[in-house]
Amino acid sequence: MSVNATTVSAGEALRVLEAGWAAQAAGGLTASWMLHGRPGVGKTEVVQTLARRIGADLFDLRLTTIEPQDLRGLPFFDHERARTVWYRPEDLPDGDGPAILFLDELTAAAPALQPTVYGLLQERRVGRHRLPDSVLIVAAGNRVEDGAIAYDMGTALSDRLIHVIVQASAEDWLKTYAVPAGIHPSVAAFIRTRPDLLETTEDSLRRGQMIACTPRSWTRVSRIMDTVPDRALRQVMVAGTVGAAPAAEFALLADEIAATVQVDAMLATPRRERAAMYPRTLHGLTALVYGLIGAATRENLSTAIEILADLRGLGGQGYSGLPVSELASFGFELLIGRALERGWEEVFGQSPDYAAYAAERQAAGLP
Structure with missing residues (x-):
């Protein structure tokens, strides 16, 4: 499926995300963002620049290199309480300061990983771990027509995101x-x-x-x-x-x-x-x-x-x-x-x- 969103330059995409961060910080908008674009157009640089400008810690997760348990964490048995609990992965932000959770290569991630990502994008949580309000979630990926490894994004995933297409502009x-x-x-x-x-x-x-x-x-x-x-x-x-x-x-x-x-x-x-x-x-x-x-x-x-x-x-x-x-x-x-x-x-x-x-x-x- 084609991405029927607005196409902008990398600089304009940065300004859009800055406005999104300002709206979230003011309590008016909590959303997850998706940057689509060909390889090398500057999607990662946009997120890195945003982190520097707003003074945020950047948590960069390359979704093609992780398994579902890397996000969900690992279980262990609590004998005292007779239940299974989970070790939370350290790659997810949990502090009070500004942070960006960057889910890179989302469209190339294994389909088995998508259900775990759904909770992050929509409910801002994995298992019992909920992301702080000071975390901005941004994903990025290539499209099928860009000649890169990519899967079509299903509607269940697409509906959880605000989409922006990034295009190179000299x-x-x-x-x-x-x-x-x-x-x-x-x-x-x-x-x-x-x-x-x-x-x-x-x-x-x-x-x-x-x-x-x-x-x-x-x-x-x-x-x-x-x-x-x-x-x-x-x-x-x-x-x-x-x-x-x-x-x-x-x-x-x-x-x-x-x-x-x-x-x-x-x-x-x-x-x-x-x-x-x-x-x-x-x-x-x-x-x-x-x-x-x-x-x-x-x-x-x-x-x-x-x-x-x-x-x-x-x-x-x-x-x-x-x-x-x-x-x-x-x-x-x-x-x-x-x-x-x-x-x-x-x-x-x-x-x-x-x-x-x-x-x-x-x-x-x-x-």
């Missing part, structure tokens, strides 16, 4: 995930210019290909770029992660960026000497913006603001046809978000370059 991934996750600038620049290659599972299935591009695989490519200096070896690893064709296209961009983007050098160079250090291509400028955000600290933030401000003025200096103003505005948006997250707002307040940028946007009627 814009959302770049804005809400790439910077906090420290994604390599070349990966971020590549996805910004080739958003169609962020997630290619459906196309790969149609072509009969095993390897597909996913947000998870591009995160792995980022780690490869950070840790493997040998270009030839790195290229084999990248091809084995996202497929040979996307890897070949990515390699050309990565080589260009490596030759032209000098983030650390620009941050250390006096302003009057920086003009010649700006890359001359859209790929290079995009990577510069992401690299600059990733390298920003409280100490160099004012310099990063200068570099973005000067980027806006490059349009008449051999950069005609390139969206330098739009890239600078995008960079300021990301840099402001990073500053707010780290508590560096006063640096923006003290920057004449940012004041001039903000005044110009206000005069143009832009937010």
